Amino acid sequence: MLRENSIQEENVPAEKFPPIETQADLFYALPELHYPSSLNAAVELVDRHVEAGRGENVAIYFEDKSITYRxxxxxxxxxxxxxxxxxxxxxxxxxxxxxxxxxxxxxxxxxxxxxxxxxxxxxxxxxxxxxxxxxxxxxxxxxxxxxxxxxxxxxxxxxxxxxxxxxxxxxxxxxxxxxxxxxxxxxxxxxxxxxTCRDDLSMLAYTSGTTGRPKGTIHTHRQMLAIIDGYARYCLEPTADDIFTGNPPIAFTFGYGVLVAFPLRFGASTVIIENAEPLDLIEIIDDYGVTVLGSIPTAYNQMLNEHADEIEAADLSSLRLGISAGEPLSPSTFERVKSSFGIELLDGLGSTEMLHIFVSHRIGDDIDPSVTGYPVPGYECMVIDPDTGEELDYGEAGLLAVRGSTGVTYWGRPEKQEMAVRDGWSLPGDVFVRTENDQLEYKSRRDDLIISSGYNIPGPEVESVLQERDEVYETAVVGSPDDERGTVVKAFVVLADGCEPSNELTSLLQDHVKSQIAPYKYPRCIEFVSELPKTETGKIRRNLLRERELEAQ
Structure with missing residues (x-):
């Protein structure tokens, strides 16, 4: 399926492609995704605008330079x-x-x-x-x-x-x-x-390797455009007047979409910032009149916690929306961004394997910040029992299964491929609940689900509640081995400036969790740390914290 009419047979090793029977079923339900068989992503993102007479429009702002489409x-x-x-x-x-x-x-x-x-x-x-x-x-x-x-x-x-x-x-x-x-x-x-043909390969992107060695994931010219003409077109509604910016690495597929593919597809502009810190984003929004901001929750929290005065002094009125992805977005961060920036964040679930976001709200939705949103147009999702594969009822937590215009296709990793696709549905590895109004409520990564005394406890749910406290700058929750309960909930907490660790503060945070969610989910152990381990994309490396707890035990 991926290699149909491919010009790449000679130079792409056949053994790097998974067997057809283990590949995800791909379908293109949106009319915008019915591309001709001859297709090249670079032509669509750049040449098309020059041929249409838009060559003098600015494509990229970088430092003090403007790069037109020509x-x-x-x-x-x-x-x-x-x-x-x-x-x-x-x-x-x-x-x-x-x-x-x-x-x-x-x-x-x-x-x-x-x-x-x-x-x-x-x-x-x-x-x-x-x-x-x-x-x-x-x-x-x-x-x-x-x-x-x-x-x-x-x-x-x-x-x-x-x-x-x-x-x-x-x-x-x-x-x-x-x-x-x-x-x-x-x-x-x-x-x-x-x-090139639409199903020829256009990118080989490697995962960040947070759960082992990086995995190569392959994507076609058609898929590269489908994430734009599906997610970006329907959820963000970009126009040529938009100016995008953000600080995710372009090497990260989230960053490539927000900073390169999305703006160029619609003839818009992008502001690329080398080594952007949170303060840089505030200044760039003010200087360039940025309309769409893309980042991860950690960066939004850093802007709010460290640069409140700069946010208040800057002119951020040009912003019309923000995109958040890479890690769970807490309702408290959503509300603080809405209050300080005057925009709503669209929380997005995506992955390198799926190329970009496939669950999100759309601009104009009545956003419930406690849920991630709906399947992006062109995708369908269901929540399944991880053992039987049967679809679960509303309110039951299970493994998310997805299919649409992109799917998990690993490069030369047949053992991973078999685990990541079931009956043509991709399994990104996330635990979700489907609500009665068909929204998808994120619980955790499958690896982040803590089983303590027989209870299933999603670590990110506990993190979200802890993040509500002003004393908490950021936090990560993992399972820690325990002789009596098998595993207990443990929180690693970085405190906000001016706060000091104490037994009283530990009790205060524990009591807060007990008052907001089921008491059995509260962190029985809290360790105050100066920083949390992270990937280059800013994701917290909970696997390292879990490994540390196992070694300590």
Missing amino acids: DLQMRVNRLGNALQRLGVEPGERVFVRFPNRPEYAVSILAVQKIGAIPVPSMKLLQAKECTYVIEDSGATVALVDDRLLEPVEAANETFNSLQTIIVADREGSTHDYHDYDDFCSAASSQLDAAP
Whole structure:
């Protein structure tokens, strides 16, 4: 199904594709998703606007520069031609490693335009992780920022698979590789797109590896556009007048959607910020008149907790909505953002495997912040018993099953593929309850469900209640081994400025939880810590906390 009419048969190893019988059933229920068989995502995101006479509209703002759609097209074409001159062919994998900069967007689009497959890399990956991704993907070329070069060199010394490394000198590093700027400037700015088909691969994205080694997930040109013409079009209602920004890494599929794919599809603009801190987002909204902000709950909380004065002083009136994803959004954060920013956050459930968000409210909905929302148009969801696969009734917690225009398809991981798809439905690994009005209420990741004395306790539910207290800056809740109960609920708490750990505070937080949800869910242990372990995308690494508790036991 993924390889139908593919031009990539020669360069994509057949064993990297899961057997047809273990793949998710994909369907395209929306009329916007009925794409022609010949399709190239880069052409749709860039060239189409230039051909329609919108070439002088701004596509990307970066630092003090404005990059028009015509400028962007020329940059994409030059890099694409240069890669072709090197001999990069359709289906080859190209490792891409930059901080959030225009070069990231240009590189991914150029690789897609020539029919090759970009492999985005998180900037914090070290040599061992880079080695794994480069080896597993079979990448032959790397496009790298000079500040992120060292782990790539170390990886290549170990595996020696990269035929070419191209380095963007942004700090004047000394090296013997191709120079990105010279490499591009010597190439033509005219480029015909490769004759890609809609089901050819357009991205090989790796998960963050919070539960083991990263897993490669494959996505097609059709799927790359489907997340825009489904989720973005129906839930965000973008126009060419919108200006997007945020701080998720572009290497993260959530970041790629919000900062690159969504704005470019609708002829809008994006403000890309390198190494954006929460305060930077406030200033950028004020300076550029940003209309759509995308980030994770942790960053929203940091803005609220650390920069209340700056929020009050800034002009944030241009904002019309915010997107939150990556981790659970608590009702208290939703209400505080609404009060301080004057916007409602659309909480979204998505994953690298599914490419982007597939459960969300839509702009204009009467949003209930205690639930995630509805299946995104083009998807359908059900809550099933994880053992039998039977659909559960309203109010019963179970495993979420999803199908639609994207699905879980792992690259060379057949054992994971079999676990992630059941009867054609993708199983992202989330525990949900379906409410009587058919909304989906998030409970936890399957791994975050704590079983204590026979009770099922979703860790994020306890976190959300703790987060209501002003004393709590952020928190993570996991199960800790216990001889009597098997497992007890334990909360790791980072306190707000001015608060000190004490037995009295521990009791206060425990009593608050007991007063808000079933008493058996309260954290019997609370440990005050200075920080929580996180991934590069800002997700709390609860698996490390669980491992620490097991080792301590």
